[in-house]
Amino acid sequence: MIRKLISLPIICLLLLTLISDIFAQNYTQWNLPAGAKTRLGKGTIDGIAYSPDGKRLAVAGSIGIWIYDVQMGKELNLFAPHTSSITSVAFSPNGQTLAGGCSDATIRVWDARTGTHLQTLTGHSAYISSIVFNSDGSRLASGSHDKKVLLWDAHTGKSLRTFDDHTDGISSVAFSPDSNIIASGGMDKTVRLWDVQTGKRLRTLREHNGDVRSISFSPDGKTLATVSYLDEKINLWTVHTGKPIATLKGHAEISNAIYSPDGKMVASGSKDGTVRLWNVETRTLMRTLAGHSSVVTVIVFSPDGKTLVSGSDLDETIHFWDVQNDTPLKTITGHRGTIYSIVFSPDGKTLACGYRSGIVKQWNVQTGISLRTFKGSTKSVFNFVRSVMFSPDGKTLAIANGDISFPIWNLETDTHRLIPFDMRVRPPIVRFEQVVFNQNGKKLASADWHTIRIWDVQTGKQLRAMVGGEAGYNHIAFSPDGKMIAAGGRDNILRLWDATKGIQLRTMKGHTDTINGVAFSPDGKIITSVSSDSTVRLWNVQTGNQLQTMNGHKGIIYGVAFSPDGKTIASAGLDKTVRLWDVDMHALILTLAEHQSSVTAVTFSPDGKVIASASGGTVLLWEISILQ
Helix, strand or coil: CCCEECCCCCCCEEECCCCCCCCCCCCCCCCCCCEECCCCCCCCCCEEECCCCCCEEEECCCCCCEEEEECCCCCCEEECCCCCCCCEEHHHHHHHEEEEEECEEEEEEECCCCCCEEEEEECCCCCCCEEEECCCCCCCEEEEECCCEEEECCCCCCEEEEECCCCEEEEEEEEECCCCCCEEECCCCEEEECCCCCCCCEEECCCCCCCCCEECCCCCCCCCEECCCCCCEEEEECCCCCCCCEEEEECCCEEEEEEEECCEEEEECCCCCHHHHHHECCCCCEEECCCCCCCCCCEEEECCEEEEEEEEEECCCCEEEEEECCCEEEEEECCCCCCCEEEEECCCHHHHEEECCCCEEEEECCCCCEEEEECCCCCCCCCCEEEEECCCCCCCCEEEECCCCCEEECCCCEEEEEEECCCCHHHCCCCCCEEEEEECCCCEEEEEECCEEEECCCCCCCCEEECCCCCCCEEEECCCCEEEEEEEEEEEEEEEECCCCCCCEEECCCCCCCCCEEEEECCCCCEEEEEECCCEEEECCCCCCCEEEECCCCCCCCEECCCCCCCCEEEEEEEEEEEEEEEECCEEEEEEEECCCCCCEEEEECCCCCCEEEEEHHHEEEEEEEEC
């Protein structure tokens, strides 16, 4: 009998970024995608812009553009395209329109007051990295990863000119104050200056060591401040000649830099979480604003220059600063970064999510309330959680964040202990990528670069190590009976190990790119694997033979899960979709396409009634019903 899977309305949309927002408002019902009942959270921080009157702040991210009242810090509106994330944002000089550069290569323009969508500009072929209006609002410039800068008529949406001399993607664009010059910074480590009227390249600036992430003209248009991703300095240039005139050196990698409206200061955001203010005349550091705990990704001055806003979706905060007194005025929290791992508790009542920012949050599935926040070891240079896993009894939570040790949290006492690697063994570099419990919770398997290790949970002692897959493992899974471990990695090979004896049983070849996810069927007879080669594959555990290849995703597939009854597979991918497959028929049943950015993880609830899918700092919970 052919089964049909019918999607009921989405019962809960968790954009896991919210409850801690000290200005929390009733925004959970705003601009929802079709079928969604509620929204909790706000997504990532990818761009910030002040309105010209200084009364509103636009924050662009994974679900759209949030509009805030600057004085009160509360949410006013949400502009959501429902098809892509917003990567950059700009107000027109008169404050009447708002433009957003999108990950789907389009630019969308809204009425800044009402949120009415006015037009969509098409012409780029890749991710839009930066957009900016000219001084009178008649023109709009955009930079894209397609290596092009486009000039647009801001009123008609018509493309007027293309600047395409960069040899790699564009990261930043800026208009000169008189609107006669466009500056573009690229991944080719150069800054190029263009004549707006003729389209000719005026000059090329070549002093950077990496991707030029930030460009800012001085208010008089005579000087340009630029920042490269790998530099620990701000370069100042004479616009007329293209010659370097000064270097402002910081104490950490500088992520961005902008001139103050009066041109007397340059503000810079740094990897160490600080904002620095520089005196342009003396070219010296004036003061340092410390408040972020991770890299400052965006900064912007208010139009009057009295306030500076800095944002970081790694520490999930937006800070407002009094520039003259170095005083923090207010903080908005709740904009969180990418989620790499999600897992339901065994009773299905809570969901644990591992974030790029290095934390794990546990959420009440029914209410959407954050129950607690966990932090792994602070020593990790990778600084994000790769894997989270509940023990079968639901009493403990194991976390892997790419460090040389991993914590196990006792959820009843809210305490944790570290399982460290014995460095006396002196192996190659060990960074734990994933952890998974066996069926009774007494053992834990971990994966690092090329080794799978089995640990005694109670004692924390390593029981055995299984070496293989020299290119490194991305994902492992215990068989339902705990006797085998499946491991997929960067060499495109799926390996099956005897977990008791520590010997390799067989290798399964077929994927043509990195394996990113593996899962056993509940009866232990089938393994499913997903890969950067865009395929979902089924394998016979007993023989190692490939049973089926299922195609449908466009691009990398990041995660895969079996339903508890073994009848359905869910896969998640770069194409912003979750796809559900019939295991017996080897056929696509349903595509869930409500995410606005890549779906990085997917899992079923223990009762099989809910699917959780993660994307760009958000989680969607879908209720499903499988009819025989």
